[in-house]
Amino acid sequence: MNSKKNSNLKLSTAQSFLRWAGSKKQILPTLEKFWSPSTHKRYVEPFAGSACLFFRLKPDRGMLGDINKDLIATYLEIKYRLDELVEELGKLKKGREHYLSVRGLDTSILTASQRAARFIYLNRFCFNGLYRTNSKGQFNVPYGGERSGDIPSIETLRKCSSILKSAKLVAGDFNKILEMVEPGDFVYLDPPYSVEARRVFKQYNAAVFGDDDLRRLRSWLTKLANHNIDFLVSYADCEEADRLRRGFYYRTINVRRNIAGFTDSRQLSKEIIISSRPIRSVIL
Ligand SMILES: C[S@@+](CC[C@H](N)C(=O)[O-])C[C@H]1O[C@@H](n2cnc3c(N)ncnc32)[C@H](O)[C@@H]1O
Incomplete structure (x- = not known):
């Protein structure tokens, strides 16, 4: 996929790719x-x-x-490296067990694209779109995925990427x-x-x-x-x-x-x- 091809999508409005408390x-x-x-x-x-x-x-x-630095880092990946991010997202599977293993990953050994894919995945399947970390800074929101739909579509991500091109991002x-x-x-x-x-x-x-x-x-x-x-x-x-x-x-x-x-x-x-x-x- 080439995200640059999609700058014309900017004309149509987009929904955010995140759920947020x-x-x-x-x-x-x-x-x-x-x-x-x-x-x-x-x-x-x-x-x-x-x-x-x-x-x-x-x-x-x-x-x-x-x-939230992880949130802004995710926006940066969507803005500049959408293709890599989509590839990483495609590797993540639905379900409670997989959610818990993705949540437990050591983020220090992940690439920026992998970290952003993990952020989007956890945001989608966690309880109520909450963002909460423990004292060590590890994301600890329980699984809530039964009713939270699917990972955002590639079309939604492309539109968001295109709209983000015009934005400066500040953590x-x-x-x-x-x-x-x-x-x-x-x-x-x-x-x-x-x-x-x-x-x-x-x-x-x-x-x-x-x-x-x-x-x-x-x-x-x-x-x-x-x-x-x-x-x-x-x-x-x-x-x-x-x-x-x-x-x-x-x-x-x-x-x-x-x-x-x-x-x-x-x-x-x-x-x-x-x-x-x-x-x-x-x-x-
Ligand atoms: C109510 S939410 C914003 C929701 C957003 N309007 C939406 O529709 O999704 C408030 C946000 O402020 C951020 N926040 C909390 N304290 C902050 C601070 N001191 N400076 C900047 N952002 C902060 C949180 O991380 C959270 O994402």
Whole structure:
């Protein structure tokens, strides 16, 4: 397969090739209204996760960041070495036993393509698209593969690869990517729910996002607004969100979510979107 042949696929939109705890897939129709290709020069997402809004919008220029280094390394393999990655993915078989043996591999002896294939494979068949590691940094999410479908198709991977060609990828804290923001950028921020919000929403997530992170995020929102840079935040509608939204435009929206990852216990929860621009002018 030659991934270069497929740059024409960029015209059609793509779904992310990842499942991700806290993914905003359900509210994409609302979120996408805030992006204006005629006025925004670049799309920036410092908490990328599965980057489902990015793949939906397929911006001409983008910058994606995440503190999860394995995630960003996987995006780099999809972007630059898709053929090798697809070959490695083809070697991985479905099933609990195979999942446990792939999960137990010593990643230090794997090539970059093998590591990325393993990441995609584990993401697909683990419980609820969670990413969690033990104290040694080893992925330890249990098998959940009975209901999680198949490894992403080659077509999906090619589309994602093509869309990623226009994006700079940054591994690290959100501060690192926000330092690089310029006038004309559109910044979409979807941080993990902090400890209290997670308690309210019964969600859990590997990354610990605390009070100090929320304070740093709030001060970045003020900076972006002072420089007339458009931003959009999505967050749980809870007390902590009050601190983030103060002085900005916001709206609460209903989202149907799995509680603690069990699809048979879906519940309606409220989330909030916070914007630097009046929301009424975006959503009619
Ligand atoms: C709620 S998820 C983003 C989900 C994404 N919007 C989607 O639809 O898939 C939050 C992401 O922030 C990342 N993260 C956590 N702490 C971070 C930090 N300090 N800086 C940058 N990324 C961070 C996590 O690894 C996770 O992928």
